[in-house]
Amino acid sequence: MGWLRRLDRRWIFLSMLLAVAIPQLTQARVPEKPTPLVMAVFDKIESLPDGSLVLISFDYGPSAQGELAPMATALMRHCCLKRHKLVLMTLWPDGKPLVERAINQVLVDEFADFGFKYGVDYVNLGYKPGKEVVIKTIANSFRTEFPTDDGDRKLDDLPLTADLTSLADMDLLVSISAGFPGLKEWVQYASSPLKIPLAVGATAVQAPQAYPYIPGQLLGILAAIKGAAEYEVALGEVYPKYSEPKMQDGVRRMAPQLWAHLLIIGLIVLGNIAAFSERFERPRP
Amino acid sequence: MNREKRIWGILFVLAGCFLLYRAMLTRDGMGKVYLKPAAAAVADAPPSYVRARPDDPQAALSLPRTLGIWFAAFLTLSIFSFLYKDNPFYRFAEAVMVGVSAAYLMVAGFWDGIVPKLLGRLAPAQMSWASPSLENQSPDWWGLVPLVMSAMLLARLLPRGGWIARWPLAFIVGTYAGIRLISFLDADFVSQIRNTIVPLVVMNQAGQLDLWGSVRNVLMIVGVLSSLAYFYFSLDHKGAYGVVARVGVWYLMITFGASFAFTVMGRIALFASRLEFLFDDWLWLIDPLGKRSDLL
Numbered sequence: 328m329g330w331l332r333r334l335d336r337r338w339i340f341l342s343m344l345l346a347v348a349i350p351q352l353t354q355a356r357v358p359e360k361p362t363p364l365v366m367a368v369f370d371k372i373e374s375l376p377d378g379s380l381v382l383i384s385f386d387y388g389p390s391a392q393g394e395l396a397p398m399a400t401a402l403m404r405h406c407c408l409k410r411h412k413l414v415l416m417t418l419w420p421d422g423k424p425l426v427e428r429a430i431n432q433v434l435v436d437e438f439a440d441f442g443f444k445y446g447v448d449y450v451n452l453g454y455k456p457g458k459e460v461v462i463k464t465i466a467n468s469f470r471t472e473f474p475t476d477d478g479d480r481k482l483d484d485l486p487l488t489a490d491l492t493s494l495a496d497m498d499l500l501v502s503i504s505a506g507f508p509g510l511k512e513w514v515q516y517a518s519s520p521l522k523i524p525l526a527v528g529a530t531a532v533q534a535p536q537a538y539p540y541i542p543g544q545l546l547g548i549l550a551a552i553k554g555a556a557e558y559e560v561a562l563g564e565v566y567p568k569y570s571e572p573k574m575q576d577g578v579r580r581m582a583p584q585l586w587a588h589l590l591i592i593g594l595i596v597l598g599n600i601a602a603f604s605e606r607f608e609r610p611r612p
Numbered sequence: 613m614n615r616e617k618r619i620w621g622i623l624f625v626l627a628g629c630f631l632l633y634r635a636m637l638t639r640d641g642m643g644k645v646y647l648k649p650a651a652a653a654v655a656d657a658p659p660s661y662v663r664a665r666p667d668d669p670q671a672a673l674s675l676p677r678t679l680g681i682w683f684a685a686f687l688t689l690s691i692f693s694f695l696y697k698d699n700p701f702y703r704f705a706e707a708v709m710v711g712v713s714a715a716y717l718m719v720a721g722f723w724d725g726i727v728p729k730l731l732g733r734l735a736p737a738q739m740s741w742a743s744p745s746l747e748n749q750s751p752d753w754w755g756l757v758p759l760v761m762s763a764m765l766l767a768r769l770l771p772r773g774g775w776i777a778r779w780p781l782a783f784i785v786g787t788y789a790g791i792r793l794i795s796f797l798d799a800d801f802v803s804q805i806r807n808t809i810v811p812l813v814v815m816n817q818a819g820q821l822d823l824w825g826s827v828r829n830v831l832m833i834v835g836v837l838s839s840l841a842y843f844y845f846s847l848d849h850k851g852a853y854g855v856v857a858r859v860g861v862w863y864l865m866i867t868f869g870a871s872f873a874f875t876v877m878g879r880i881a882l883f884a885s886r887l888e889f890l891f892d893d894w895l896w897l898i899d900p901l902g903k904r905s906d907l908l
Binding site for chain 2: 432480
């Protein structure tokens with residue numbers, strides 16, 4: 328087993344590249360089944376009366392886009408299908424272009440037939456500095472932090488937000504979070520004190536932080552790309568148009584996950600074999 | 613020229629030939645971005661554009677975004693090249709990343725923070741060119757308080773009088789501690805204890821035993837108590853108490869394992885998304901979104 332102990336780590340990088348690239352190039356797919364934590368979020372959005380007010384906070388930057396953009400898109404599609412009114416914001420400065428991109432992709436382009444109007448069906452509040460203080464402030468008064476939207480239009484002049492006073496007016500809060508400020512701060516300053524239902528989508532690194540809050544302080548969680556894939560499958564089961572492969576970014580990225588994980592498990596086993604063989608080969612004193 | 617350089621030279625030439633072939637000699641090429649005007653969401657908003665299929669009658673080739681795709685592909689490959697070994701391409705990409713991030717945060721902080729929260733409050737009429745909603749607003753002189761405190765913070769840089777910075781710092785620390793303390797007590801202490809007070813024997817709505825619900829709750833209670841026992845160091849971890857602490861260690865190990873597995877999943881997801889960008893947006897080898905499927 329000496330060759331294994333002397334193996335150049337770059338061979339491992341190359342095998343990981345192949346494990347991820349081949350399923351992508353072959354467009355391989357693996358079946359996904361929604362878990363209860365994902366279904367809790369899906370059922371909540373599905374069961375809200377049409378036209379309910381939903382706030383989605385894009386608490387991530389471009390570095391987490393690969394993980395979180397698919398779930399943001401899936402959640403927005405579901406809200407659009409239910410004709411919920413969307414209030415969009417971000418607590419991350421580099422999240423601002425991502426909100427605009429999501430609006431253009433989903434609300435303006437994909438749902439062009441629905442004729443969603445800005446200010447009536449959705450509002451983009453943009454970015455506000457202040458991290459968790461922003462959440463604490465809008466828990467009491469929206470106007471203090473957001474007198475205007477991202478385009479400097481007064482909230483009083485927009486039909487959707489004219490009567491909006493605080494977070495308590497929301498039917499559902501959604502935080503798609505990659506770190507601080509993110510899901511933990513939404514739990515601490517919004518859902519716990521105000522008892523407003525909160526659903527979160529989280530990066531894989533942050534997801535373990537969220538589990539202790541379920542179910543008392545969180546409805547459910549879309550954990551990483553797997554959570555996004557499960558949500559897409561749940562959406563496709565109810566709305567068949569969204570079961571098309573091109574509408575399922577998260578599902579598409581699960582095949583590389585499978586092969587990469589198998590590779591890592593194999594490497595862990597090999598590493599252990601190498602370590603044990605070294606122990607047995609070593610001459611005993 | 614040593615063997616390694618020769619191999620890399622051959623690989624670079626082959627990759628260059630492949631790119632030239634894809635870009636120049638195939639019918640549709642690669643790495644181009646077509647845009648079409650998006651339906652105007654707001655009457656007074658600047659025009660926005662969305663990605664379009666090349667055969668869309670409204671589509672036009674976007675040179676800036678096409679260059680952006682090629683530059684992004686170059687930066688992605690430069691960052692990946694570090695896996696082989698440190699090199700000037702990686703350092704260039706790293707420097708660009710740090711510089712652009714710092715500049716972006718500074719600009720965002722100025723226009724989204726200082727302009728509306730300070731300048732807009734103190735001199736709304738003068739700042740209405742940047743934010744028309746400030747017109748007809750009267751100055752809010754409370755904005756002087758953060759201005760003065762910010763200036764006091766900068767006193768730390770002075771050769772003498774650094775103590776002046778302690779006052780605003782004390783204010784920030786005190787306020788922040790007050791805000792955080794309440795929320796932690798409520799959300800992470802009281803509510804977490806409440807979440808742990810659950811029945812050990814769960815009955816379903818029909819009045820029958822919910823076996824898995826009961827097992828789940830028992831495992832959770834055992835996990836919480838044994839993990840807490842491990843962190844209680846006033847008693848020796850011996851005998852029955854040592855066994856409970858040992859169970860706590862197992863729970864902690866399983867938790868760390870799950871966190872590590874989650875981290876692996878996250879990193880692979882990011883890697884997969886960058887490869888998808890290279891294969892789809894840049895090389896046009898795959899078309900998962902059907903952006904040009906019938907053209908290839």
